[in-house]
Amino acid sequence: MQLELLNTKKWSTRAELAAxxxxxxxxxxxxxxxxxxxxxxxxxxxxxxxxxxPPTS
Structure with a gap:
């Protein structure tokens, strides 16, 4: 998550980051x-x- 999300941009607000x-x-x-x-x-x-x-009976 650190590399794939958190380090990808500077987050403006905590709410934006939380979302x-x-x-x-x-x-x-x-x-x-x-x-x-x-x-x-x-x-x-x-x-x-x-x-x-297929469903089993």
């Missing part, structure tokens, strides 16, 4: 970070894998 940090975490980090609870897949990859699978 940018929130967006970075929710829109980039969390969707693409691998999670051990879902087989070391990212949430995006996990959803794609299960969306493509």
């Amino acid at each position: 940018a940090v929130f967006e970075w975490i929710e829109c980039w980090y969390n969707p693409f970070r691998r999670h051990s609870s879902i087989g070391m897949l990212s949430p995006v990859a996990f959803e794609e894998r299960h969306r493509a699978s």
